[in-house]
Each structure stands twice: as C-alpha cells, then as structure tokens.
Amino acid sequence: MKKNIAIIMGGYSSEVEISLKSGAIVYKNISKELYNSYQIHILKNKWVLVDDAKKEHPINKHDFSAEINGEKIIFDCAFNAIHGHPGEDGTILAYFDLIGLKHTSAPFYQMALTFNKRDCLSVVKQYGIKTATSFYLDKGAKINVDEIVKKVGLPCFVKPNNAGSSFGISKAKTKAEILPAIEKAFKEDTQILIESFLNGPEITVGVIEYENKIKVLPMTEIVTENDFFDYEAKYLGKSEEITPARISPEIHKKLEKVATQVYQILNMSGFSRSEYILVNGEPHFLEMNTVPGLTTESIIPQQAAEAGISLQELFHNAIEMALKN
Template structure:
C-alpha cells in the first residue's frame, strides 16, 4: 500500500524561495508507484496543502492532516525540504516529534544545535575538530573593532549565527568596514560570529543514512568566482562545484573520516552536508547543514548522482530510513 508523504517547503526565512525549489524537485522525483506525495507550504501566515491545480487547503495543525477532494488525509511521513527556520532549527522537528510522526530530518535537538554555528563549533572542539578562531557578538553588545581584529585578524568573515545560504555574511578586509558587516549580519539574526579567514581549498561533503548505513558521499570542491562562496556563487552560477574534489588521498581520507565522525558524534540522521577548508592536510570545519538544498543543481544531489544514487532513490531512501 502506498504511503502518504507530506513534502514541507517554504519557511519563515530568507531561504523561502530556495526551499520551494527543493520541495518541488522532491515532489517531481518521488517514486509515485510507492508514495502519494502532497506539497505542504509553510509560512508565517498560513500552513496549506497545494493540490495539482494550485488550490490551497488549510492544514489541521492539531494532527497535521489535510482535507482533499478524496477526503481527509493523514500522513505516514514528513519529507522536510525547509531551509532555515522553522524547518532547520528544531521547531518543526519538535512539533512532529510531539505528534509521533516520522520525518526525514534529524531530531529537534540536533537541528537546533547544528543551526547555531557558535554552539555547534563549541560542542565539537573538545572532540578535536579544528575550527577557525572566532569572536562572538549579540545584538546590543558594544563593538570593539580593535579587539575583534586582535582576536581573528584580517581579512575575516562576519556571519549571522543562525542563517543559511550565505545570507548575512561579509568578508572584511579593513577594520573600518567591520561595523557595516556586523549590521548586515544583525539584519538576519541577533547573534553574530566573526571568524578568521582560512586560506585553503574549500570542500563540501555529504553524509547520509542510506540502506541503514552511515554513508559518506563523493566530495565536492568549491571554486568561487566571487571573493568567497556567497549567495551569487551558490545559486547564480558564480562558482565551480567539482565532484569528485581535486584533493590528495590524505585530504580525502581525513575529511571523509571527520565528516562521518561528526555525523555520529552529533547523533544525526537523514541528510547532512558539511563544509570544510583544508589547511595543509587538516580539514577545518565551517558548518553543518541538516536540510541541504535538494534541486538538481544542489551539491548533495550532485554527490549522490556521482555515487550512482539517482534522485528517486535518494529521496525514497530518506523516507525509508525515517519509517525504519
């Protein structure tokens, strides 16, 4: 009997449009012989089911069900394609856990932890994970530019602590430009992390649970045409994403082992995509994404296809693991 799958997309953040694209790709490629797929759009104003004709019907939040032409539909599993809040920061994960509804993403605590860059790096440092030197600011803190430069040096990266898709991030070369970069980061979040610039090869590595095994996907090398891997580079073709990455065997071994270790240390499930920069043969962790992009052009689907996993199988496996 076919399973009813709710594909949630949209969200409350600047990543809304990217999430809609990811969700529609999942809807397109999900095996219709195994699943009944339903698109659920979640925004700050409404939660709705979008049928094939584009008609919207409200979601009953008490049990996450929807009314359709065929009657009331309950879901066997939720496929999470929401980037940013509330789909990547633990809010929806906690909601579905309360409903005891299987979901393809990690659990609420892991989602909240990985979405918070400062807390994530602090958690992993005792395990020997290398990270760039950093400086933290909260909205309302006094800004001491000299202290920041003394701690992290120049150039440095100013980032919104809880944001994705490179929203709220700037590369700063001069102390006089720090304030504007910090204001930009605060436009996305009330917490900021400022990190030293690491000059090395940047890679992205997907780790998923596939056929009940933690699986490291082929590594992608990031070569940005811009000053760094910003929004333009990620989504507007201003970068090369080379899979497999042009790195040494030692680098490949080190980062693959580390990415798998981080996945297990954090107790993740479903998809993850982690970003690293190599200094010599040592990978330095930048961040961990637990709801990565899922369009045909996105990095994790590219890596899966390089591993011989087509999109219907990739998406189906996430549901199988959630139901397991």
Template sequence: MQKKHIAVAMGGYSSEFDISINSGGVVCNALDKNKYEVYPIHILEEGWYHVAEDGTKYPVNRADFSFGNGKETIKPDAVFNAIHGTPGEDGYLQAYWALLGIPHTSSNYYSAALTFNKRDCLSVLKNFGVRAANSYYVNKGTEIHLNEIVLKTGLPCFVKPNRSGSSFGISKVHNMGEMMPAIEKAFTEDSEIIIETALVGVEVSVGVYNNGDEIIALPVTEIVSENEFFDYEAKYLGKSQEITPARISEKETEMVKKEAIRIYKILNMRGVTRSEFIIEKGKPYFIETNTNPGISTESIVPKQVREAGMTLTEFFDILIQNVIK
C-alpha cells in the first residue's frame, strides 16, 4: 500500500502560535508511520516551511501548497490542521485549501469563520434555542456606556475579545472600576469585544467529532480552575483540574453531550471540535466552540480520547480517513 502524504499545519499568526506548534508536534508523533508520510508545516508570519527532521527548512509554494523534502517536491494528499487562531481556525486557510482542492481535517471555511467570531456564532445559535449568557457588544472607536453594559449583563461579568483563543485578553469584572481597564485589555487582542454575564455553575468541555456520517461526543471534562476562571494559566500552566469524566449526573452528562452534538450539526462542523458550557441549575449554557481545539498532551481532547478507550494514533487516523477519498 502506498503511503499517503500528510502535511501537518501548525503555528499561525496569533498569540497561540507556540501552543499550536506543540499540538502539531503531538500529531506528527502520533500519526501511523506505516500508513502516512508525515510533513510538519510551519505557517508563520515570517514564512511557510516544511521543517525536516534534521531542522532543514524547505519553503512552501503557496501557489499549490507543495514543498520539498530534499529529494522531490511533495503535494500533500491531505492536511491535518493543527493551527489555533488565525489563519487556520478562522476560515482563511480552509478557503485556500478548498480552492486548491486539498482535503483537510477541519471544518469548512464558513463554519470556521462563524465559530471563530463569538458574537456571530451566539447570534446564530440563539435563534436555534441554544441557551447562553446575556451579552453586550462593544466595537473600538464607539462610545462606551458603562451603565448600559451593567444593566444588560449585571456584575460580575466577563469581558472578552470577540476573536481570540486560549483566554488571551479576557477579564472577570466585579465592579464598575474594573470595567474600563478590562475593556482596554480586550481591545489589545481585537477591535470587537463581547461582555457576558458570569454564569454560576459547573464548567464542562465536550469534544465532538465525526466518523464518516456518524457524529460522536467524547466523554465530558469538568474544569475546576484555581484562578477566577479558566484563563491562560489555568489552561496551560497547571492552575486547574480537568476531571474526565466530569462529576455531574448521568442526566446532565447526556444533556450536555446532546447539546454539543446539536451545535456541531447546526454549525455544520467537521473534524474534531470542543464546546464549553456552564451547567447552571441543571441546564447547559453554551459559552463557545473551538473548531481546532488544543491537542498537545495536556489538552482536554486527548484526555477525552483516552477516556473513550482510543489512542491518539487511532483517533487522528479517523480524522484523516474522513477526508481522504
């Protein structure tokens, strides 16, 4: 059997690029070398390169996404997309690969762009009856009415950049004096921000993926942050407990899995995604969804995959086989 050429795209142009390089490394190590020739592709602002095992960098030809390996020019059969943030999670690369006819493991460009924009995503989902916190939107350069914000969201509330990941730029605001500094912090990441009521309950995270036409929810993870919320430190520096399976009732587990699958279908997602909820008074409230969730060893999805009784090699194989014709 001839091996398929798989490009693993990692890096990106956002604050999350180093987290993505980590995720990409995990994918490269886990992919079945009996089935696939694996090529790490670094997509960075300073250039796009295939980085060979000996550290040699071969430039990627952006006209057709081909690259050298020292012996020949490779045109990948598929791309495993491990980029968090722009341009791999917000639709740009998905549209580019679609134009070139190269299959990739992530959602299509429109679903990616829609889910990456928290405000647009919530607007769509609320029309389908998905429960979410009260929210208020502010754009850079417009007048800010603090009283109006607090009337809508109450205190405490969260101030978030509209389009960023890994909790960059997020603050929890407890009083009026903290509101403007939080807004200014969020504006360092994005020109659009979203302010939401701080829900009180159990925070959970649900991975969902497709295996062909079947859509499957992974075991639910409960997030217990030592910090005020699941921020960057909690996510990556060990300041949280991520408990899989979550310590919630069977009824709540089924409810949140069902809602995560429903959202996956509504937003027409593909590949693996991860949706966050807060279960308040027995009901799941949607926070956000990630179309390219973290897959480094400490990340939530790999823990859920192991809990489901699969290895990452088996799981990544499903994602690639979904897209290879």
C-alpha cells in the first residue's frame, strides 16, 4: 500500500515564494510509483491541496485531511518545505504532533529553538562552541548606539531574531548606519541581535539524518560580490558557491566535528544547514536553518549531489526516516 505524503509549502513569512519553489521541486522528485504525493499550500488565507490541474481542495484542519472527488485523503507523513513561520519555527509541527501525523523535520521544540537565533546561540555557547559577540535588542527598548559599538565593534551585523533568507539583515560600517539597520530589522521581527563582524571565509555545512546516521555533506564556501551573503547573493546570482569548499583537510575535520556536535547538542533530526565563519582557522557558528532551500540551485541539493545523493534519494530518505520515528 503506497503511503500518502503531504508536501507542505508556502507559509506566512516573507519566504513564501521561495518555499513554494522548494515544495514544487520536492513534489517533482518524489517517485509516484513509491508514494502518493500531494502539494499542500499552507497560506495565511487558506490551507489547500493543489492538484495537477491547479484545482484547490480545502484541508480539514481537524485531522489535516482533504477530499478529492468524494474520496477522503488521510496523510501518513508531511514533508516540511515551509521556510519561516509556521514550518521552520515548529508551530505547525506541534499541531502535527497533536493529531499524530509524522513529519520530516526535527521535533517542534528543536525547530522553535533553532529558529530563535538568540536562544540557539545561548545553548551552543554553553558547550564551548565559538560564536560572534552579540548584543540583543527588543522593540521599544532604549537604543544606545555607543553601548552597542562598545560591545560588538564596527562593522557589525544587525539581524532580525526570527527571519530567514537574509530578510532584514544589514551590515553597519559606521555608527550612523546602526539606527537605520535596526529599523530595517524591526520590520521583520520584534527582537533583533547585533553581532560583531567575523573576518574570514564563510562555510556552509549541511548535516542530515541519512540512512539512520548523522551525515555531514560536502561543505560549501560562499564567495559573495556583495558585502555579505544577503538575499541578492542567495537568490539573484550575486555569489559564488564553491562545493566542495577550498579548505585544508585539517580545517575540514575541525568543521565536521563542530557541525556534528552542534547537530547533536540541539537534538536535531532531518535537514539542517549551518553557517560558519573561519577566524584564523577556527569555526565560529552563526546560525542553523532547519528547512533549507530545496530547489536545484539551493545549497543542500548541491552538497547532496557532490556526495553522490540524487534529489530523489535525498527526499525519499527524509520520508523513510520520518515514517520510522
């Protein structure tokens, strides 16, 4: 009996269009012989199953079922392709846990923790993982630019606490640029963090659960034309992504060890893509993405291909790992 797989995509954040692209790629690459897969759009104004004729069928939120031509579809597993809220922050996964629906992501608490950059950094620091120096700010709090500069220095990065795809991030090079950067970040979130600039190459490390084991994928070096790996660099071709990264075997070993440790510390499962800056050869952890982009141009599929894992194998593995849990 073929399992019914709901590929959830869309979401309520600025990343909705990117998520719809990721979800469409997952749908395209899941074998129709092995699974019955369905595209489910989770949007602010509607939850719908979208069939191949683009016809929409409402999702019943009581049990996450759908009806097509009088037949009720009950899902065995949800493939999470929602970047941002409510997929990457764990909200919809808590609901799935309540109704007993298996999914391809880590448990909802782990997803919420990793999505909150401030909390995530606080946890990993306790285990000796190196990070940038941070300054936290909540909306409405008094802003003292001199105090910020004294702690993190210049240049510095101003980031929304809960946002992905580099939305709302700025690099402030002078004191005068800090306030506009803070305003921009507050448009995305009510909490922000301001981090010291780490000078060194940026390495992206994909860590996944593959065939019941933690697997570190070939690493990617980010070389951007812009000041940092922002939205343009990520999605509009303003960066070079070099896989495998041009690093020594010694640094590779160090990164592999730290990336595995971070995955375990955070009690992760499923997909993850973490950013590290190498400062004098020492990996500094920036953040973890738990619903990374899954389009053919995205980094995790690039890394999987380098490891000899096709998109179909990557997605089928995620489903099988979820069904076993």
